[in-house]
């Protein structure tokens with residue numbers, strides 16, 4: 001039996017959540033508000049701003065760029081993550097801890113530093129800025145997340161499962177497809193979704209490296225100069241937040257499933273999905 | 275390359291196997307033969323190399339030096355998936371994403387057999403381990419004992435020449451373990467497959483095996499039947515690992531072709547069967563099992579040799595009582611076990627007791 005938390009803690013938690021989410025809650029409020037001015041009181045309900053998004057050609061291009069970048073980033077960082085996590089989980093090699101730690105560094109580096117450093121290097125290399133340079137930057141910052149997620153999936157996997165498969169006559173490749181992959185698939189899906197979401201929402205690196213292929217966040221940044229377009233941005237923001245939220249929840253669902261499948265029989269981590 | 279001479283019906287031959295992990299020597303020159311159809315146990319304390327030896331047979335590890343033959347052919351460098359052996363893992367290694375039937379049929383599916391045949395053989399295998407009707411059960415909804423049976427069925431369905439079991443019972447509670455011990459033994463007789471069991475539980479090894487290899491520090495200390503190991507341990511270490519044995523220092527005073535005359539400390543002179551390693555003047559040790567010593571009740575009880583001592587502890591086990599007796603005027607304690615029969619009440623701590631013994635129950639160890 002779990003006991004109830006003390007009242008003071010509960011109040012603190014509620015205040016904290018309000019502080020955290022109040023600005024986000026304002027988004028849908030004004031996204032559906034029938035007024036070009038972002039201010040209270042609200043003046044009526046409308047889908048007008050969403051319709052406006054539909055008609056804005058530049059936005060569609062930004063959306064296309066963002067989706068392309070996010071998909072390629074998700075696949076790229078997850079693939080790198082699979083290799084790294086598998087290697088870290090299975091093989092012992094000199095300096096392993098150091099190397100794995102080093103891969104995780106971008107997790108804590110300020111994005112502006114990564115952005116500036118990348119732009120310097122890319123220009124030195126003579127590459128012109130495009131969606132592909134953004135992808136390079138995004139893979140760099142997403143890979144640590146992918147590794148972290150996949151590492152727990154690979155690490156949790158009991159080594160004797162692979163050996164049992166080999167013992168029953170299955171080949172190495174067969175074992176990978178019949179045992180390892182099914183067990184880490186939830187982790188892979190989780191990694192794909194999270195890196196997709198990070199890339200979709202990322203602004204600073206995209207801003208530095210995007211050239212003419214603007215992404216959605218960069219497009220939004222550009223629109224902020226025009227007060228009249230603000231309600232439409234609110235609508236766009238609402239859509240993006242909803243999508244991110246949905247993706248992250250789905251990712252979390254798969255991450256938990258990965259932990260459960262790979263033989264973590266503890267029932268302790270019971271979250272909202274169980 | 276020399277091939278092993280095929281000694282009547284041997285199925286596994288291990289020849290001069292050494293295995294190093296970095297500077298750890300896990301196996302230090304192991305040679306042994308396992309006969310077809312026998313229940314063979316590898317017994318030894320933790321870290322002595324039992325699992326490593328089993329992994330050599332299954333192919334998960336390869337020897338640094340030496341060879342492994344199975345069914346007459348050299349398997350030293352054959353990968354596990356091509357060996358005629360199957361393993362029951364200590365953790366059971368049940369595939370969590372597959373149900374019971376899919377787990378049991380895993381190996382057959384690789385062989386691309388028709389589905390009907392797979393289903394039929396899975397049902398057979400489940401029946402063999404008393405799990406009829408469990409096929410559709412999810413693997414996480416199994417008890418420890420059921421997981422163990424699934425692991426057994428999954429290995430047996432492959433019809434291996436040799437079934438390898440790495441401490442398969444250690445995760446079960448005492449009661450279930452004892453049930454599974456006798457079931458495993460029965461199962462082995464039913465299927466007639468050679469079983470190689472790893473265990474650190476001497477009682478388990480004694481009750482289940484046809485033959486036992488006792489291992490210490492990466493070497494085989496003695497290979498014998500359970501009775502042979504218990505009655506004729508070759509070293510003091512084996513003797514104290516298999517059951518309990520009392521050790522008493524002794525000196526050889528004379529020897530003939532067939533007899534040794536010993537002067538045993540505190541006990542006096544005795545004669546035992548000769549051993550060619552031991553010469554007069556040698557300091558040796560004699561060993562005697564607790565059940566070979568008898569506490570003499572009253573004047574009517576007689577024995578070849580008698581010494582007296584004080585009971586320093588008595589442990590009552592229902593059918594048996596274990597006494598620790600301190601020899602008079604010494605600090606040597608011996609264990610005596612007595613069957614509790616009528617007319618032989620349990621003696622209290624502090625009482626003086628006369629202990630009888632016979633020369634034929636003595637084992638002599640050099641050193």
Ligand SMILES: Nc1ncnc2c1ncn2[C@@H]1O[C@H](COP(=O)(O)OP(=O)(O)OP(=O)(O)O)[C@@H](O)[C@H]1O
Pocket residue numbers: 295296298299300318319320321322323324325326327474
């Ligand atoms: N992969 C490995 N790397 C390094 N050392 C190892 C490895 N496997 C085993 N060893 C060492 O080899 C020795 C024998 O190990 P092994 O697992 O065979 O012991 P065991 O008899 O099975 O013990 P237990 O009863 O505890 O399972 C131990 O000292 C162990 O630490």
Ligand SMILES: [Mg+2]
Pocket residue numbers: 324325326
């Ligand atoms: Mg072991």
